[in-house]
Every structure is written in C-alpha cells, then in structure tokens.
Amino acid sequence: MEDLLISLCENSTSETACARRIQDLVKQGVDVNRKTVGGRTPLMIVCWKYKRNDVTDIMRVLLDHGADVNLTDDFGWNALHFACRYNCTTQLPSMVDTLLRSKINVNATTRNEWNCLHQLCKYNFAETLYGVMSTLIKHNININAQTNKSDTALHLVCRYCRTVDFNAIFELFINAGARVDIVSSNGKTLLHVLCKYAIDLDLHGIMEKILDKCQPMVDRLDYYGSTAMVYAARLGCVKTVSLLLPYTKTNIIDVFGQNVADHLKKVFSKSFPLCLCCRRMEFFLSKGFHDELDRKSPYHSPRRGIDRNALEGTIPRRIDYGFTNTNRDAVIQLPTGNAWSIVRDAWTTESDLEMDIFLSFLREHTHQICTGRHCQWCTVSEAAEQYVHQLLDAVAVLDDRFEGEIVRYGSSAENTKIMSPDEFDFMLVLSHFKEAEKGGVVKHHAGNESSVAFQTESDGGVSSAKLLYYFYMLMAHAVNQINDLHIFFYNISFSETCVTLDCLYRGKPSVGTENSSFKLSIDITIAVIRSEINAIAHPLPSPLYSSKSPQVKIDQFLVPHRQLSGSEISGWKPSFPIAEKDAFLQFDPIITRCYCLLKLLVLLVSHTDDNNICRKTKPSSYAMKTCLFNFVRKIRIPWEERYIDLYCRGVCNEFLERGNQINSFFDPSLPVYTIKNESRDVMIKIKNRLESIRHCACNSHCSLFPCKQFCVAKCNFM
Missing domain, CATH: 3.30.460.90 (Beta Polymerase; domain 2)
Structure with missing residues (x-):
C-alpha cells in the first residue's frame, strides 16, 4: 500500500481521483510518514511532483492523518523547500499557506544552508511569486540568511528572477530589510551581481535607487579582478557605466586586456546591449567620458589559476541527487507569431488531421532544410x-x-x-x-x-x-x-x-x-x-x-x-x-522528419491551456528515437512523405508493445527508459488521433500498419 501511496503522490498513475484514493489508503492504515530512498515522505513528494489542481486537497488529507510537516529528507529538505523549488503552478500560494498553517519551520535550512526563500529566488518562475514571497516575509523568514556560498535571497533574486514583478520584488526585499552590503562567494557584491546579470532589466534605474548605500563597493574587485562597472560594460549598459564612473578611482584593464570603453565599443559595433535601459539607444562616449576615464589610475587584473589540491578536497565523499542543482527553464520557448497556435488548433480540432499543416511547421522550425548564408540555426550552432x-x-x-x-x-x-x-x-x-x-x-x-x-x-x-x-x-x-x-x-x-x-x-x-x-x-x-x-x-x-x-x-x-x-x-x-x-x-530525410513529427506531436499532447509546455516530455525523445530505430530495422519499403502519419503510428506501436521498459537499440541488454502510465497514455492519444487520417480504399491489412483501410506493403496507391 505504501508503494501505491507514493505513486499517487508522484502523480505517476492513471488515477483521476487521487485525493479519494489516498484518503482510502490512509484510512486503511498506510504509513503517511514512511520515507523512500533519499528520506522523502509522501508530503514532500506531493510538494515536489504533484501538479494537478487538487494538490492542496492531497496535502490536507496527509496532514489530517498525521503527516509530520517538519520531517526532512537526507539533505535537510522539508516539504516547504520542495514546494518553493519545484512547484511553479498557480497552486503554489495555497500550498505554502497550507504548510505555514500546519506550523512548518519557515526558517529551516538544507544541508547547503538554503531556506525556502533561497529556493524561490533561484528556481521558481511562478506568476504568483511576489505574493508567496510577501507571505514568507510576513511569517518572519530570515531575509538576510546566507547559503553555503554566502548568497542572500537578494543576491539570488537579482541573478535569476526575471518575472514581470522583478522591480516590485526588489523593492519588497529592500523594504523588508535586505542588506545590500553582504559579499557572496568569489568576492561578489550586490553591485557585481546586478551589473553582470541584468538581462532585460532597467539596470540604470535600479542602480540609481541603491547607489547611495553601495558607493563603497563601486571599486571592489571580485575574485576574477572585475568591478561592477566592468560587468556593466560587457553587458553593454553605457548608462550604468556613466553613472558609476565618477565614483571609481581606477581604470580597470581586465584579464582580456580591455577597459570599460573597449567593452562598450565592442558591444555596440558588433552586437547590442542586453540591459533594457540601453537597448534602443545610439552609442556615444563623449570626449569628457574618455578624459575622465584616462584620469583614473590604471589597474591590470591578474588572471587567476586554481589550487588543484584544494579543489579536489571539496569533492564530496558521496554524491547523490542532493548535489544536483539544475536551473534550466521548466518550459520550452514557443515560436513567435501564430505558427504554434495554428498547429495546436489543427491538433485539438475534432476534424480529420491534415498532415500538411504539421509538416509546414516543421519546415519552418527545424534545420532539416538550411536557408543558406543567413541561416539562424547555422549561425547559433557555430x-x-x-x-x-x-x-x-x-x-x-x-x-x-x-x-x-x-x-x-x-x-x-x-x-x-x-x-x-x-x-x-x-x-x-x-x-x-x-x-x-x-x-x-x-x-x-x-x-x-x-x-x-x-x-x-x-x-x-x-x-x-x-x-x-x-x-x-x-x-x-x-x-x-x-x-x-x-x-x-x-x-x-x-x-x-x-x-x-x-x-x-x-x-x-x-x-x-x-x-x-x-x-x-x-x-x-x-x-x-x-x-x-x-x-x-x-x-x-x-x-x-x-x-x-x-x-x-x-x-x-x-x-x-x-x-x-x-x-x-x-x-x-x-x-x-x-x-x-x-x-x-545517413537516413532518408523522411525518416528524420518522422522523428521530428513525433516530437512535435508529443509537445502538442503536453501543451496546457496557457500554452506552457514542459521541457521534459513523457515519453522522452530518446525513448521515441530508440523505437524509431527498431521500426526502421523492421520495414523494407521506400519512405514517402505522404505516408508519414503511418510511419508515426508504426513507431507508436513499437513503444506500446515494449511492456514496462525500453532497451537500447545498440545494446539490447541496456535499459534506457522505464515506461509509465503517463507516457503510455500520450502515445495512445497520438496513435488514436493519427487514425483519423484516411488515404485510400484499400482493404488489405499489414502487421506494421494496423489500419483497416491501408497497407503500405500492398496498396497500389489509388
């Protein structure tokens, strides 16, 4: 029963009424505080993986039946850490409220000295972020707590948070007493962090607000011999460089042999600024700017190496998932314009599918057909x-x-x-x-x-x-x-x-x-x-x-x-x-196009009402690739684009016939993917939807294409 409870909490079953099933299990005496590998309880797993709208119902069932809200896993994480790190849905505020009402320790820290606010600032992109942070501050979260690398929540929010509420969040932290003078690892001040990572921010406007408090840090060098002004110049923020110049005493020549004027010229001549405040401005450095810079004392930053022995000494004796810290966006970037909405509407409509719509999308949004000299795919790849x-x-x-x-x-x-x-x-x-x-x-x-x-x-x-x-x-x-x-x-x-x-x-x-x-x-x-x-x-x-x-x-x-x-x-x-x-x-291009089409269809099945698509798909692209290889090995017919939907159905069948596990095409003894209900449901949906496409009146039958009207091997393409 405990294993079923964990599966329900992970949302890895085909159950729809999870709250009721969990309630039935706890009434039967299942242990709601049983820890899995890594020391995680069902409550932690719900906060980590459960993304349905009834997540707070699940949490209340567990809490009402004795779930200990302050238990931690092997790395010191409690349920609040998991919720703030991993749940980016609209349910996050109610989840946090539920945990706080249950008296969870809001200032508990992990083994790496991260509290729940640190997790929010670095990893969470929920639209409700400002409200959740306000709630934690009202519950006396230590806003100046530092991680094992001496980062505060303010450092992390300035480096990672790019929601539309950034300015409001920044002011919230300052008004709540966040210190601007704390120095984090590698000697980075708040000014360093802001100037180095102010992508799509009005850096100049932010710096104007805090410069009075931060003037003593303007000339501070970090471990790599750079000041905040140097980082602003590499970003292309000429306004911030001009703002800071009167307060600096040195003309830094960095490890690349360039000063701030050199960096600004390079950005504006060969690219463009990344800060919002200088994005549309024409580049101009006055003679007065150069004269003032020349009056500063030159300082050549040394290039630093490493102490190998010291670095080796920091390798943990045992490394497991608690050391992983991936910060990749959980959702993929959709194409601009209406291209995505066209294929989405074509997929979700109840009428028969028209493959041309999807193939047209792939021609525009893959690199199978290179557009030549100005091809963005080639330029970015190089x-x-x-x-x-x-x-x-x-x-x-x-x-x-x-x-x-x-x-x-x-x-x-x-x-x-x-x-x-x-x-x-x-x-x-x-x-x-x-x-x-x-x-x-x-x-x-x-x-x-x-x-x-x-x-x-x-x-x-x-x-x-x-x-x-x-x-x-x-x-x-x-x-x-x-x-x-x-x-x-x-x-x-x-x-x-x-x-x-x-x-x-x-x-x-x-x-x-x-x-x-x-x-x-x-x-x-x-x-x-x-x-x-x-x-x-x-x-x-x-x-x-x-x-x-x-x-x-x-x-x-x-x-x-x-x-x-x-x-x-x-x-x-x-x-x-x-x-x-x-x-x-070396494949026929149609085979590659078939694989790309399957990846597109998986994304279409996974899309939500707000057009968010998870980066990690179920099934994985690698699982589909392996099934494609197996399918290609089986069939002995010419590949034609007009039958690409049938090839996709054949790959779906390969997946669905695999039981619970897919093994490597190249080494059949090597497991590469575990098939769970969610993945199986996605492939069934794709296969069923593709069956709406009709090709001919042929009544013959083929084991590779279990279609009642079409057989690639025998059809005369009438």
Whole structure:
C-alpha cells in the first residue's frame, strides 16, 4: 500500500481521483510518514511532483492523518523547500499557506544552508511569486540568511528572477530589510551581481535607487579582478557605466586586456546591449567620458589559476541527487507569431488531421532544410561550438587531466531539434582515462597527476560522479576566463549526467528591427572510450547505415550513469552518440522528419491551456528515437512523405508493445527508459488521433500498419 501511496503522490498513475484514493489508503492504515530512498515522505513528494489542481486537497488529507510537516529528507529538505523549488503552478500560494498553517519551520535550512526563500529566488518562475514571497516575509523568514556560498535571497533574486514583478520584488526585499552590503562567494557584491546579470532589466534605474548605500563597493574587485562597472560594460549598459564612473578611482584593464570603453565599443559595433535601459539607444562616449576615464589610475587584473589540491578536497565523499542543482527553464520557448497556435488548433480540432499543416511547421522550425548564408540555426550552432571549444581549452589549461576530443552530438547535431536552436550537447572524450578490462570500471592511465580523489571505495575505479563534479568546478572557474560577445553565460549547474551552461545568445545588430536575444542551454558531459574487449558489435541494418559491414565496434563510450534518486551516483554506462548521429545523417530525410513529427506531436499532447509546455516530455525523445530505430530495422519499403502519419503510428506501436521498459537499440541488454502510465497514455492519444487520417480504399491489412483501410506493403496507391 505504501508503494501505491507514493505513486499517487508522484502523480505517476492513471488515477483521476487521487485525493479519494489516498484518503482510502490512509484510512486503511498506510504509513503517511514512511520515507523512500533519499528520506522523502509522501508530503514532500506531493510538494515536489504533484501538479494537478487538487494538490492542496492531497496535502490536507496527509496532514489530517498525521503527516509530520517538519520531517526532512537526507539533505535537510522539508516539504516547504520542495514546494518553493519545484512547484511553479498557480497552486503554489495555497500550498505554502497550507504548510505555514500546519506550523512548518519557515526558517529551516538544507544541508547547503538554503531556506525556502533561497529556493524561490533561484528556481521558481511562478506568476504568483511576489505574493508567496510577501507571505514568507510576513511569517518572519530570515531575509538576510546566507547559503553555503554566502548568497542572500537578494543576491539570488537579482541573478535569476526575471518575472514581470522583478522591480516590485526588489523593492519588497529592500523594504523588508535586505542588506545590500553582504559579499557572496568569489568576492561578489550586490553591485557585481546586478551589473553582470541584468538581462532585460532597467539596470540604470535600479542602480540609481541603491547607489547611495553601495558607493563603497563601486571599486571592489571580485575574485576574477572585475568591478561592477566592468560587468556593466560587457553587458553593454553605457548608462550604468556613466553613472558609476565618477565614483571609481581606477581604470580597470581586465584579464582580456580591455577597459570599460573597449567593452562598450565592442558591444555596440558588433552586437547590442542586453540591459533594457540601453537597448534602443545610439552609442556615444563623449570626449569628457574618455578624459575622465584616462584620469583614473590604471589597474591590470591578474588572471587567476586554481589550487588543484584544494579543489579536489571539496569533492564530496558521496554524491547523490542532493548535489544536483539544475536551473534550466521548466518550459520550452514557443515560436513567435501564430505558427504554434495554428498547429495546436489543427491538433485539438475534432476534424480529420491534415498532415500538411504539421509538416509546414516543421519546415519552418527545424534545420532539416538550411536557408543558406543567413541561416539562424547555422549561425547559433557555430557560435555555441566555438564557445565550447574555447571553454574546454581553458579547462585543459587549468587541469591537463581533462584534455580530450570534443564531440558534438544530440538533436542539434542530428538535425532533429525542433522549435529553435536553443539546446546543444557536447561530450569531452577524456584522453587520460580508459575503461579497464573489467567492464564498466574506469581507470586513470596517463600523466603524472594522481586520480585518488576520484576513486570509488568499492573497486578503486574512477567514480563518474566525483570526476563530473570536479569537472563542474573546473568549468565554473573557466567560464570567467571566456568573454564571448554572442554567447553570454549566466549560470552553470551540475546534474547526474552532465554539466549544463545556461546562456543567452545575442547576435549581430539588426537594421530596421528590434534587437532580441534568446536563451540557450549547453550540456557538456565527460566520456571515456570503451576498451576493445568490452565493446559490443553494433547492429547496423541497411536502412541505418551505408556501410557494407554488418557489425562494427567503433565510437563506443562510457558516460556517467543516471541512477535512482537518493542512491549514490558513481557508475558508468555504455553510450552510442556518434552511431546515433551518423544514423540520422545517413537516413532518408523522411525518416528524420518522422522523428521530428513525433516530437512535435508529443509537445502538442503536453501543451496546457496557457500554452506552457514542459521541457521534459513523457515519453522522452530518446525513448521515441530508440523505437524509431527498431521500426526502421523492421520495414523494407521506400519512405514517402505522404505516408508519414503511418510511419508515426508504426513507431507508436513499437513503444506500446515494449511492456514496462525500453532497451537500447545498440545494446539490447541496456535499459534506457522505464515506461509509465503517463507516457503510455500520450502515445495512445497520438496513435488514436493519427487514425483519423484516411488515404485510400484499400482493404488489405499489414502487421506494421494496423489500419483497416491501408497497407503500405500492398496498396497500389489509388
């Protein structure tokens, strides 16, 4: 019964009346305080994962039947932490009210010294954010509490919060007594944070309000030798630079050999400002500005390295989900204009589907057909790749154990990304690590540096989590040694399988149109090449590859393994990214279009009334890709676009016939996806909706296409 309770709290069952079912279970004596792996209770799980409108009903049922509101998990999180971090729905205010009325400790902190307000400021984007923050302040939240990195809620809200209420939230914090003089990690003051990350903000207006209190911090250098004014110049905020100039005593020449005037000229000549206050202004620096800057004492900022031993000493002995801190937007960016509403309406109408509408959308919002010299997909991809190469070169300088080949893979490399060029995947294939003959164990094999800090206690092999966490810390340092005009970095996060960079792309200035930027994310993982003795032979059916060889053993890697939440992350698993990329590059374009269409249909099923679409789809794109590969291997017919809906139905059948688990196409012994009811329901909806399309009056039947009127193998295309 406890397992069913957890499933209901996760909203991972097909139940519709969850509150009533949970009430029935608690009346039968189920333990409402039973902890799962990681120490999470049903109440915590509801606050984390349950997104239906009756979430407060579920919470009240649990609380009324003895749920302890102040229990914490293995990392010190309580239910309020989970709600503030993960629930971005309109139900958040009532959830917080319910927990506060139940006497939850509003100032409880996690193992990393985060309180619930910290969680809200960094991770939550709910429209009700201002009201929830006001409620917490009224309940005496410690607004000046600092995290383990010395960040206050004010630091975090200035760096991460970009809701329409930002100015109101900023004033709320100041009026509630938030201190502006606290210095966070790496020597960053509030001025540093504002000037470095004031994307789409009226930075000049904000600085005018707080400058009287912050004048002593204007000349303060952070760990990387920059002042707030230097960061404002890299942003392109000429108004803020002009505002701060009279209060500074130094002319900083930063680690890139440039002062504030150099940065401003570069931004305005080759791109555009990211702050709201200077977005539309013409660039002009008066002679008086240059004269005043020249009168300042020059200071050349030193380029800082790292202390490897000290950095290795910060690697946790045990790394699990409590150390992950992904801050990626939970919803995807929809195309501008009415393109999305057209396909959404076509999908939701009760009439028969017209595939041309969806294929037309894909022609405009994928990179299968390159528009040529001014193609945005090509431009952004080249900028992202150039940035990653610069970054990983800097990492290798910091620690040569992380030298290796850089491989681009995933949807952007396969030309299967839909909507926009805003996600990129890269792999650093480490030269100094290799798989041991004992399969799945990685060893350090070259160079004079020790790898003891990365070893597991069980087998002495290299822990994927420790190596990846150290790589994450190297990256966090290296991003400050790169000043790329077009890829503007603003956040780095660590997950079980990769390091994620959240960036902003700003292109060249446009003539006659308003300059705009957009968010993109770059996932970078580490990998080692599989040993010859452990590599498996790829199945290479002719539709996938042009190679005459039926079996090959190249391009196989071990990558960090995503394990159960709460368990230690340390293992490696086989991965075949180059084989997957090569497959799509050699496919008939109709096969690739079929995959893109399936991804689009999953998004359409997942869209909400307010047009929000979760970034993490169910089923995952990788699950659909695996089913597509299996489907392609089975059929032996020419691919034609006019029958693309039938191919999609065939892939749906592949998914629905898999039971509870999907295994890798390249290694059938390797599980890659667990099928839950929600994923199954989505594929059933897609399959049923596609059945409204009629092609011909053929009455023959085909096992691949269980359509009563059509058989690709036998139909004469009447």
